[in-house]
Amino acid sequence: MSMTSTDWQTSITVYRSFREYRRFACAVVIPAMNEERRIDACLSALHQQSGMDRSSVLVVIIANNCTDGTVQVAQSIIEKTGLPALIIEAVVSRSEGVGRARSLGIDHAMPYLQERGNVLTTDADCLVDHRWIARSMRALDSMDAVCGLVKPLAGEVIELPVEIHTPGKLEHDYWEVSLEYDAIVDPDPHNPWPHHGRAAGASLGFTRTAYRRSKGFAPIPSGEDRELISRMASSGYRIRYASDVLVEASCRLQGRAPDGMACALARRVADLDSLVDEALEPAHTRIRRVTGRVQCRELLDAGCSLEPLLRALSIDPGIAPPGMDTCAAWWHWIERHSSVLERVRLRPSELSLEIARLKKAVTLARQSHLTAARHAVQQGPCAPAN
Numbered sequence: 597m598s599m600t601s602t603d604w605q606t607s608i609t610v611y612r613s614f615r616e617y618r619r620f621a622c623a624v625v626i627p628a629m630n631e632e633r634r635i636d637a638c639l640s641a642l643h644q645q646s647g648m649d650r651s652s653v654l655v656v657i658i659a660n661n662c663t664d665g666t667v668q669v670a671q672s673i674i675e676k677t678g679l680p681a682l683i684i685e686a687v688v689s690r691s692e693g694v695g696r697a698r699s700l701g702i703d704h705a706m707p708y709l710q711e712r713g714n715v716l717t718t719d720a721d722c723l724v725d726h727r728w729i730a731r732s733m734r735a736l737d738s739m740d741a742v743c744g745l746v747k748p749l750a751g752e753v754i755e756l757p758v759e760i761h762t763p764g765k766l767e768h769d770y771w772e773v774s775l776e777y778d779a780i781v782d783p784d785p786h787n788p789w790p791h792h793g794r795a796a797g798a799s800l801g802f803t804r805t806a807y808r809r810s811k812g813f814a815p816i817p818s819g820e821d822r823e824l825i826s827r828m829a830s831s832g833y834r835i836r837y838a839s840d841v842l843v844e845a846s847c848r849l850q851g852r853a854p855d856g857m858a859c860a861l862a863r864r865v866a867d868l869d870s871l872v873d874e875a876l877e878p879a880h881t882r883i884r885r886v887t888g889r890v891q892c893r894e895l896l897d898a899g900c901s902l903e904p905l906l907r908a909l910s911i912d913p914g915i916a917p918p919g920m921d922t923c924a925a926w927w928h929w930i931e932r933h934s935s936v937l938e939r940v941r942l943r944p945s946e947l948s949l950e951i952a953r954l955k956k957a958v959t960l961a962r963q964s965h966l967t968a969a970r971h972a973v974q975q976g977p978c979a980p981a982n
Contacts, residue, residue: 610704611667611683613674620680621652621713622733623705627697628657628720629852632665636673641723643677647730654708655681657720658701660688666720682708693817694853698797702812709804716801717821718843723749724799725842732801732841740806740833743825744799744841745792752847760864763944767872770947773954774875774882780961782890791837796857797821799843806833818853830928871941878940879953884909885937892930893923902926909934 624642628635635657642655655674659667667683674681684704688696702715709715714736718724725731728744735742771793779789787793800821802810810828813820829835849865851858863870877885891905903913911933920926931937942950 608700609685611671611685613671613679613681613683618680618708619710619713620654620708621649621710622716622729623654623656623702623709623713624716624718624729625656625698625701625705626658626718626720627694627701627852628659628666628670629661629697630664630666631662631720632669634721634846635666635670637723638718638720639670639673639677639679641726642729643673643679644726645724645729647727648733651680653680653729654705655679656701656705657681657683658686658697659683660686660697660700690817692815693820694797694856695813695817695820695823696815698820699813699815702807706804706808711804713804714801715804715807717797717799719798719845721846721848722746722798723844725844728799728841728843731838732799735836735838735841736801736803738834739786739836740803741825741828741835742801742841743792743795743835743837744801744843745837745839746794746796746798746843746845748847749844756847756861757865759868760861763864763868763872763947766944766947766951767876770876770951770954771873773951773958777882777954777958777961778886780958780965781886786834787837790839792839793837795822795825795837796845798845799841800825801841818855826928830924832922832924869943869945871943872947874939874941876942876947876950878942879950879957881937881940882954883957885931888930888937889923889927892927896923896926906930909936 626635626638631638639655642653643650645653657670659670662685667685670681670683673679674683682704684700686697686700688700698717701717705715714733716729716732718728732742732744772790775791775793776789778784778793783789797820806828810824810831810833812824814823816823825835845857847861848858849862853859860873888905888909892902895902895905902916906913906916909930911930915933917929920929
């Protein structure tokens with residue numbers, strides 16, 4: 597059955613597959629732009645979820661700027677499977693893109709969510725693991741946000757040119773050693789090493805409360821996933837990078853979001869030495885970023901001025917805003933204002949040298965922490981304060 601109503605914006609039409617108003621424990625939001633060929637498999641994977649009550653999950657599809665049969669295919673699958681669902685037709689400007697689409701979907705889901713409900717997001721060209729919802733929900737029992745692990749669809753990745761796997765392996769190896777360095781020098785209590793450390797809209801989850809307080813996805817054409825997680829981290833929210841929350845994404849070369857995964861793959865196919873992800877910065881910048889964050893925390897914990905750190909990072913202390921009282925907030929501001937920490941994108945041909953440099957830093961960091969631990973043991977327990 598399908599009920600139709602018009603939202604507060606005339607460009608949006610809502611289809612509801614269930615008759616009576618209900619509250620759900622979870623909403624899964626899926627932006628879909630001309631996805632008539634893939635939305636079937638995406639929704640079928642959600643229908644096959646195990647380890648949880650499927651009737652407690654609301655699926656919300658944002659059919660934005662569609663000129664094909666996405667809506668009709670989605671409605672057909674919903675009727676066959678009985679998935680509780682909303683289908684929203686929307687026109688989203690190119691400048692707002694998928695960020696706006698995800699935000700619209702969650703806005704529509706909120707009235708149907710339980711007060712302590714959760715919001716999950718994936719993409720229409722993805723297949724979620726059969727325990728994706730259950731494992732996301734479990735992580736959100738103790739976290740404010742969960743970032744799942746996104747892998748390429750096995751049946752599609754083998755059809756990509758063999759040559760692109762070598763630079764891809766270098767990127768993977770450099771990311772791994774970068775996370776290892778972070779874990780030694782500035783460990784994250786919510787994410788013990790190893791963890792994947794990535795935030796992708798194809799597998800994100802939030803508690804209703806955390807999402808609303810963080811003001812949600814920014815209306816931007818791409819990068820909305822990382823931007824939101826970065827903003828949440830700067831506000832002190834608990835974020836888990838969960839490797840058991842799995843999603844497989846398509847390896848298509850013509851995507852929907854500019855600078856999304858499809859665009860990155862297409863660039864790499866055209867140029868094996870095309871720029872890598874901006875998160876893979878030169879080793880010396882990574883070291884400055886991580887050690888600077890540690891120093892920021894230590895100075896604040898000791899009640900000291902951040903002026904020496906700001907000057908070392910080429911920031912005029914006079915422009916620092918008042919009212920920031922946490923390391924997370926300060927560091928978010930520092931990263932946006934320091935020329936020393938500006939992101940410089942590398943090429944695959946540069947990664948072997950950067951891997952070697954950062955591996956050396958990892959070895960030195962391990963030795964330093966081992967020495968400090970031995971010294972603490974030799975000193976014995978601290979004397980109690982008077």
